[in-house]
Amino acid sequence: MYYLQDLTMDAIARELRTSRSTVSRLLSLARQTGLVQISVNNPTERAPVLEQQIRRRFGVEAHVVPVADSVSDSEALERVAIQAARTISPLMDSNAIIGVAWGSTLSAVSHHLTRKDIHDSTIVQLNGAGNTQTTGITYASEILRRFGQAYGARVEQFPVPAFFDHAETKRAMWNERSVRRILDLQHRMTVAVFGVGSIDAGIPSHVYSGGYLDDEDLAQLAEDEVVGDVATMFFREDGSHRDILLNQRSTGPDLDRLREVRRRICVVSGETKINGLRGALAAGLATDLILDEASARRLVQLAADEQPGAPARLAGTSRADR
Template structure:
């Protein structure tokens, strides 16, 4: 779909090139002759049109392996899946980037004006934020779902950079959550949660229309930030092993059967409980790598996911398991 643009010269040129390429079926060489420019300049104009949201490319996939997996996931789990083709020759890092790019291109289909988007910081959201296309929205908000501070850093710079990219991509207001990822004492958290300034953010989180998250895992080749960023000490790791933890969403941990409420570390975690996340009508999980299969199964068992973006190998393992 090609949209109308403003009077900005670069935008106008990008729109003209996109109309000729996508609607008139002209080659880039023919467009270059018509616009009096080079083929490489036309390529850059088309990229600019896609990146700024002038053009939305949608693929209607015929019957094939990815579609078979998507249908199987929908039938078995009631989840709308988008399976990303990824040959087994790819490294986990390359697979991760491919899935993140796909998720970034899918998000504008689900987030629009007058909506609130909740995001859980982490390696996955960081990667997605770097690939977001532009989409202008109005009266929209991006809210941070969990704190990012620990004993080594406030986490503000890292989390705010991710939030800023989302806010800039959608023209949305950004609401940070400047608290630790984990409190030392659950009583401190309880007191903080009674503060009006904190309650304002918690209320925003609870009213989110869309939440976007990755799955933290201690087993993945692409490390989850919560496990490598100084957020957990030896006692915490021992507790996670003893309680059979397979992953976390927004620093709230869970087991493979989806249980989470009786996990001790969650009393100190600042991420929203899964009952809060479940209020969002669309809950988009982005995950890659076969090492996250147990994490994904647990998140599905917890009924956290309405939409899923994942790589082909992980989808196959999920369906076959």
């Protein structure tokens, strides 16, 4: 009545024999649950041009969120999270296994998910969240719970630390049947949703601010020339990652295997994450990218500044591999 028949709320209230405020609440509920989705076609919008440029340069489906440069980092994240939640929902299908990473960005996204009823699907945690100060269960489980609630999906947590103290411990744990059950779900993922972690982000990535890494770990990351991470698996700006020592102790998904997932949705907010984003794109980790306009402009500009005759580097290979 409101959107298709152009009736006013007063007219709808009279026809339904209810109050105008009830009609207003129903319209709000329709938007919140995804029954109604609103799009704006702005002829002066720069986002579509940036999306096309990112698509051509990096081979990903890009969604650029218009955000003014004057907006704070926290407000920009909120706007990107709202758009990401609305973009993600139509991509979710029944009989799916959906891997979800934890972090500041995904936490924000999870608060704005619109409900979509899918059947026989599973939300699986991509990486452990425990450290020496906390189990991480409450933080990570809240993100997973919101995803499961939005899509009516089962939730499978991964109750292991984010990083083991020793690589040998990880190898032993990965042979345990209870752990292998979760790993098997991850290996059969049809969709993965994640952000990009960065040490220098305007809003610090949770893995760097939440007590997961000590000074020795950070020094090792600097020595390995790490620019960012996806689900606590680290990489360099050229996408190489296989010889990074901390990855041997991380409980995140193997990045080579992550690239095999059919749909990989990356959400990024903040121009300070640009080096991490470039590394993730060089590693071929994303099929879909949702990011703010300033980051999109910077990404396109850096790509344009690169020398066209420079030899391409192989994504996912280490310096030693090359």
